[in-house]
Amino acid sequence: MCGIVAYVGGRRAFPILIKGLQRLEYRGYDSAGVGLINDKKIITYKQAGKVSDLLEFIGDSDTSGSIGIGHTRWATHGPPSQINSHPHSSSNSQFSLIHNGIIENYSSLKKVLEEKGHVFKSDTDSEVLMHLIEDVYNNGNDLVDDPKWDDDDDNTLFKAIRVALNEVVGAYAIVVLEEGNPNEFYAARKGSPLVIGIGNSEYFVASDASPIIEYTDKVIYLEDGEVAKLNKNQDVVIKTILNEDKSPYIQKLEQSLESIEKGGFDHFMLKEIFEQPKSITDTMRGRINPKTNDIILGGIKEFESQIVAAERIIIIACGTSWHAGLIGEYIIEDLARINVEVEYASEFRYKNPILTNKDIVIAISQSGETADTLSALEIAQEKGALTLGICNVVGSSITRVTSGGVYTHAGPEIGVASTKAFTAQVTVLSLIALRFCQLKKTVPRGNYNFLIKELIEIPKKIEKLLSLNKDIMKIAMVFKDASNFLYLGRGFNFPVALEGALKLKEISYIHAEGYPAAEMKHGPIALIDEEMPIVVIATRKENYEKIISNIQEVKARGGKLIAIVTEGDIEVKSIADYCIEIPKCFRELTPLINIIPLQLLSYHIALMRNCDVDQPRNLAKSVTVE
Ligand code: F6R
Numbered sequence: 244m245c246g247i248v249a250y251v252g253g254r255r256a257f258p259i260l261i262k263g264l265q266r267l268e269y270r271g272y273d274s275a276g277v278g279l280i281n282d283k284k285i286i287t288y289k290q291a292g293k294v295s296d297l298l299e300f301i302g303d304s305d306t307s308g309s310i311g312i313g314h315t316r317w318a319t320h321g322p323p324s325q326i327n328s329h330p331h332s333s334s335n336s337q338f339s340l341i342h343n344g345i346i347e348n349y350s351s352l353k354k355v356l357e358e359k360g361h362v363f364k365s366d367t368d369s370e371v372l373m374h375l376i377e378d379v380y381n382n383g384n385d386l387v388d389d390p391k392w393d394d395d396d397d398n399t400l401f402k403a404i405r406v407a408l409n410e411v412v413g414a415y416a417i418v419v420l421e422e423g424n425p426n427e428f429y430a431a432r433k434g435s436p437l438v439i440g441i442g443n444s445e446y447f448v449a450s451d452a453s454p455i456i457e458y459t460d461k462v463i464y465l466e467d468g469e470v471a472k473l474n475k476n477q478d479v480v481i482k483t484i485l486n487e488d489k490s491p492y493i494q495k496l497e498q499s500l501e502s503i504e505k506g507g508f509d510h511f512m513l514k515e516i517f518e519q520p521k522s523i524t525d526t527m528r529g530r531i532n533p534k535t536n537d538i539i540l541g542g543i544k545e546f547e548s549q550i551v552a553a554e555r556i557i558i559i560a561c562g563t564s565w566h567a568g569l570i571g572e573y574i575i576e577d578l579a580r581i582n583v584e585v586e587y588a589s590e591f592r593y594k595n596p597i598l599t600n601k602d603i604v605i606a607i608s609q610s611g612e613t614a615d616t617l618s619a620l621e622i623a624q625e626k627g628a629l630t631l632g633i634c635n636v637v638g639s640s641i642t643r644v645t646s647g648g649v650y651t652h653a654g655p656e657i658g659v660a661s662t663k664a665f666t667a668q669v670t671v672l673s674l675i676a677l678r679f680c681q682l683k684k685t686v687p688r689g690n691y692n693f694l695i696k697e698l699i700e701i702p703k704k705i706e707k708l709l710s711l712n713k714d715i716m717k718i719a720m721v722f723k724d725a726s727n728f729l730y731l732g733r734g735f736n737f738p739v740a741l742e743g744a745l746k747l748k749e750i751s752y753i754h755a756e757g758y759p760a761a762e763m764k765h766g767p768i769a770l771i772d773e774e775m776p777i778v779v780i781a782t783r784k785e786n787y788e789k790i791i792s793n794i795q796e797v798k799a800r801g802g803k804l805i806a807i808v809t810e811g812d813i814e815v816k817s818i819a820d821y822c823i824e825i826p827k828c829f830r831e832l833t834p835l836i837n838i839i840p841l842q843l844l845s846y847h848i849a850l851m852r853n854c855d856v857d858q859p860r861n862l863a864k865s866v867t868v869e
Contacts, residue, residue, distance in 0.1 A: 244863040245343035246315040248454045249418040252445020256311035263454030264294045264313045269657040271863030272315035273323035278330035278339040279311040280425045285339045289328035312418045314341040321366025331370040333377035337422045342369035344414035344435035379403040408484045427474035432465045439463040446473040453503045460496040510856045512658030520702035522653040522663040526670040536695045538678040543647045553603045555582040559619045560607040563661040569738035570834045571672035579679035588619040600627035609664035610865035611639025697829045704826040719847030722776045731760035732780035739834045743841030750859045751849035760793040773801040783809040784830045
């Protein structure tokens, strides 16, 4: 989704903005722009395409100035074009705005503004917000009824932004520049993330910490409904849109610069796939007592008795996180014997769900900013359920609105296709299942200890599996031109089949379907012919004999079989066209390792098809719109 970066201070703003926009490229976008105050006037450059297209467009033009705003736009209202790109100017070019989010009531606001004589150049909701702020600035509260307007003596643009935002329905993170004011700008947020970095007489603003990290580790996460005035010669001033003063809460950023760089790999996705032994270790770190094998999950400890007594757990999530949730359903039900339902957040929010205060709702999200998941949580809270989160991004919105939760600690995930965040989510869900089977005594102690031992061994097994990268590349070469793929799995590995298919379609644009293997004969079998590659997860113990029957059905129709098997397997090997051998592992934990070759297969196929692996077309890393 859209990316925001802004700078005010003593340095040249332009290189900071461009580098920041490049760091935000992973979020997904289709146009880019910058606005600078140069000799007191605002200069704007914007262009459809990538940041590199913007740079080419700017060429040798003047980019001086030590204050500026930059934006990458992921098109919502209107196609990717120069005119729809940000920044957007006010009618008289006195102000310039960048915006991430969606102004849901933009068309009614636009109508009122048009009646007042405003003329719009773009199709965007963001330009409407710019004009609304301008109108309030020029005409006071004739559009907006704010009793505090007249007796407030702070800067007029600061006030106009606050008052205008009271009229807005929807989500926003904005930064606004004012002509003739090269020392300060304003930033505000509701529903879309925004971080302020504090340097030495300088401020940075960005959608996430990645553009800020190399300049400062002092940050403020702006809260919903807050507006900040950032003047390089003054301390931060924060007010709510209702004009209440807020004390800035300055935090230390825990990320490192290396964590957001490629570290010798060709792509972030490959780096993140290879990081999984470490990221899973980080997810487990400090959470398993080495002497007693007890699991400690500090963020949900105070709710343990409520979870034990719960009638059910409802997991809400989207995309890959939803697949992790499905694995959670299998493992929590199997080990802890708690009823689990897994819902697409986007469906849950509109289906009038039946919930009581005995239900536990767990939101799973890498970014912690997914709009559908956040809205579903709101509904769960309204209905009295306890809400918890499993998130990767520290300080993200979901972590702030839930009562408790467990961080995945996978480190920043930059590749749009989720890999290490998925295995970290599954690790957390396994820890939760193990913790509650221990509390509920649903698994004998001996078996529990074996499971813990196995979980601790997983990173080593993944390490071993990653050494098969070249073999997987060879399989990718054979199937890179396929038009369709079918992924089959059963039990714990049915969601792995779904996730394998999602990875392939996201980054290689090959149509792929995941299915529970036994369901194949109820429809998808009609698709199978000699052109159809079928990836089957056929590791031992997971309905192995049944899977072999499903494999025979595929072979009988000429399908090409790529099988994921347990090392030493003979039976499947004798039938399948290609096999990838997985280290032996307990059934409950196989998803953590079975997904690795599927991630690699997708990566290599996408690369061989010349696809942009890290920034696939049309996709955004953090989906902050409905
Ligand atoms: C797939 C992918 C998406 C996300 C989904 C949810 O590779 O990245 O399907 O999983 O958009 O995002 P989060 O987990 O940030 O809520």
